[in-house]
Amino acid sequence: MIQIDLTGQVAVVTGGSSGIGLATAELFLRAGASVAICGRNAERLNAAQTSLTAQFPQAPLLAARCDVLDADDVAAFAAQVAERFGRTDMLVNNAGQGRVSTFADTTDDAWREELELKYFSLIRPTRAFLPMLRDAEAPSIVCVNSLLALQPEPHMVATSSARAGTLSLVKSLASELAPQRIRVNSILIGIVESGQWRRRFAEQAAPGQNWEDWTAELARKKNIPLGRFGRPEEAAQALFYLATNLSSYTTGSHIDVSGGVARHV
Template identity: 80%
Template sequence: MIQLDLTGQVAVVTGGSSGIGLATAELFLHAGASVAICGRDSDRLARAERELRERHPQAQLLAARCDVLDAADVAAFASEVEKRFGRADMLVNNAGQGRVSTFANTTDEAWREELDLKYFSIIRPTRAFLPMLRNAANQGDGNAAIVCVNSLLALQPEPHMVATSSARAGVLSLIKSLAVELAPEHIRVNSILIGIVESGQWRRRYEADGEAQAAGQSWEDWTRELARKKHIPLGRFGRPEEAAQALFYLATSLSSYTTGSHIDVSGGVARHV
């Protein structure tokens, strides 16, 4: 197993208070990096910080409330990271959830909300941390990287998620454009394309399923049944740590010759070659 020492490097994870973001922050801390996480929900963020500090008592950790769609919040978060750590080497853009809607029932307002979330959850943090990433890239053998959590919907759209699918495809193009633009500055930009990954959103759907609750169906059985219905070849949902491992690879020097690319983390559900 490759052991990577990230001591002296700083990783920033948006949406870091739960799920994939929290699992990613944990991997960075385990490798010795200083980590800054942010999230909109103050209570959830406090719980995440407490959990991380319990597991990593010596951690160099910053947890700050931040809405990535608020330019002032993002600027303040970047300023706080610079004041605390003096640098940022890796930025993980991880925010947003899917919107279930068809073209017929998606309003203009819903379209704007979806496009705003998917684009600006990447644009604003990237813009705010880019000066620090440039500095990191210029420091000898420095590693500077941006990694974004995207969805398989970018390549394999679903009609019942028309707005999200469209936005995800646009984000894939944005990431490729950023990779080309920033490559001469030695800043790598990549993404992962996730399928269904266990999350609070899916837990809430399970708890709201009256039939499953009445039958005493376990979470494991419920997700396996849903995976079968959705034709996921591996027969289960992904786990946050599995997506996190792909993010960690793309954010670190393990992928030093990779940019403008994506890793499929969908359990084999992708139909494209």
């Protein structure tokens, strides 16, 4: 495994209190970086901070409650990072969830909510941290996106549309920020284990059916070639690669983390 030392660098992870965001924060801390995470849910955020501190007792860690759709919250979070660490080298935009709906049953308000979540969860943190990123030696922005951006599903019409738009936004940002040496990339995930899927398992699993069997059956139904759900740490490893100088000549690109679900060449 390639080793990289991030001592002296600062990584910011939005939506860092669980799942992919938390797994990504762990990788940054393990590599020696200072890490700032944020999340909306104070209870989950406190649990994440406790877990990370237990694993990395001496690591510089900041955990702040922040709703990335609230401009004031995001500005306050950036100010906390500036005060605590004085810099930002890597920004991971990881927030949002899928909305199951068809065109026929998606209301105007639901469209607005979905578009605002997918766009502004990327726009507001990027805008807030750009001043510090411009001063970094090798700055990067990485966004968690979905394979729906390239392969839309009719039962997730609003999310698919929003994901395609944010993929375009990442490409535009990469072009605009390249002269400032800021790389911008994304990952496109398929189904990855999450609290949302754990809740569905609790509601839908047959009596006596365990998590592994339930997810394997669902993976078969959804035609996932690798036959299972992805794990948060697998998506985190792709984010880590794109955020660090391991991918120093990559910008405006994406990594597919979908278990082979992509049908396009």
